[in-house]
Amino acid sequence: MRRPADQRSKDVLLALSVAGDFRQTLNRLQLQKLVYLFDVLALSWRHVGSPRGFRPWHNGPYDAAVQNAVDALAFRGFVAATDVAFRRTRNAEARYSLTEAGAQAVDRLAENAAIANDLQLLRAIGAEIDHRGWKKIKEIVYSEPTYNRARAKSEMSELPVNNVLENLSSRLLSDLKRAFDMDSAEPMSAGTLVQALFAILDQYRAQEDRTVSKTA
Amino acid sequence: MEIPQSGGHLSAAEAIFSTVSMKIHRRVSAWDFARGQTIIDALTAFFRRHRDELGEHSFGFELTQTASTASPLTPRRIVKENRNGSVLIQLDPGLNVVAIKSLNCAKDDPADEGVLSDASANSVVAHYEGRSLLRFYANGFVSGRVNLDDPSA
Numbered sequence: 001m002r003r004p005a006d007q008r009s010k011d012v013l014l015a016l017s018v019a020g021d022f023r024q025t026l027n028r029l030q031l032q033k034l035v036y037l038f039d040v041l042a043l044s045w046r047h048v049g050s051p052r053g054f055r056p057w058h059n060g061p062y063d064a065a066v067q068n069a070v071d072a073l074a075f076r077g078f079v080a081a082t083d084v085a086f087r088r089t090r091n092a093e094a095r096y097s098l099t100e101a102g103a104q105a106v107d108r109l110a111e112n113a114a115i116a117n118d119l120q121l122l123r124a125i126g127a128e129i130d131h132r133g134w135k136k137i138k139e140i141v142y143s144e145p146t147y148n149r150a151r152a153k154s155e156m157s158e159l160p161v162n163n164v165l166e167n168l169s170s171r172l173l174s175d176l177k178r179a180f181d182m183d184s185a186e187p188m189s190a191g192t193l194v195q196a197l198f199a200i201l202d203q204y205r206a207q208e209d210r211t212v213s214k215t216a
Numbered sequence: 217m218e219i220p221q222s223g224g225h226l227s228a229a230e231a232i233f234s235t236v237s238m239k240i241h242r243r244v245s246a247w248d249f250a251r252g253q254t255i256i257d258a259l260t261a262f263f264r265r266h267r268d269e270l271g272e273h274s275f276g277f278e279l280t281q282t283a284s285t286a287s288p289l290t291p292r293r294i295v296k297e298n299r300n301g302s303v304l305i306q307l308d309p310g311l312n313v314v315a316i317k318s319l320n321c322a323k324d325d326p327a328d329e330g331v332l333s334d335a336s337a338n339s340v341v342a343h344y345e346g347r348s349l350l351r352f353y354a355n356g357f358v359s360g361r362v363n364l365d366d367p368s369a
Contacts, residue, residue: 145225168221172229184242195250196232203228
């Protein structure tokens, strides 16, 4: 079941708010990838899933509802689209950021505890991406195991980010958390969970690079 | 239905789990795991670079994660601060010297593993044991050892 654009509006607003915190405007594919990372981590973060919607696409995970949501939000004045360019008739490019009205909408949304929790997760993701550089968002997402597996198998079905078994990042983090919590001073925090996934993806990419250079 | 996990990701997770920073974070929850590894790596590189100057002596360092504008750590400073007995040199994430704490050790009885382990209550202490070994304590537990002889360790 895909998420309708209205349900994605919240995700888009929060994602652009966090990108703005790091003085970033996002193009449409960066926006898709940031929301994808949110979806992947949301299962572990709140132990509650969200409907699947992302499919593997030519340029990474793609959910049409995210694009519809950002278009609708731009039309309503919550999002500013800059650097607009048309590569093909149906392929417009732009960079997105929140308007003042969008920022106010995020403040109002964040009064809800569940949405504030989502915003906290996106901020943790934003901090990790910012630490590595926003231009690395593509290679980060490509090394994420759920997408990585689907891409390797050329599967074009929806990415199972909501499935406890099939969201491989969630499973990996669940195992890591279980091991961490044994004999630790305190249980692993949600923030450390996010840091751990990004560190694992870094390590995975470094391993892959070493393998490639050995076989080259 | 069992979905196989990627072997590459599993070994990456194991590698992360066995890092010194993660072991420290398990003992001191306030220790930022991700940024902490950068400090561990910088300190390890520092001692590998300067172990000839520091020699076979025992030195203790308290690691903190709040940036400061203090002056940078140097081998000369380490030796100077420890000349009248062992001290704990408090460092910021950029390896700048924030403070010097006395360990109440006699000049001819430098702080050993027991003293520095005790000094790590609710904090993180690095122990330069000599040219070959750097040890880390977190909240009284040994949380990692780095072989300074082996650049791959």
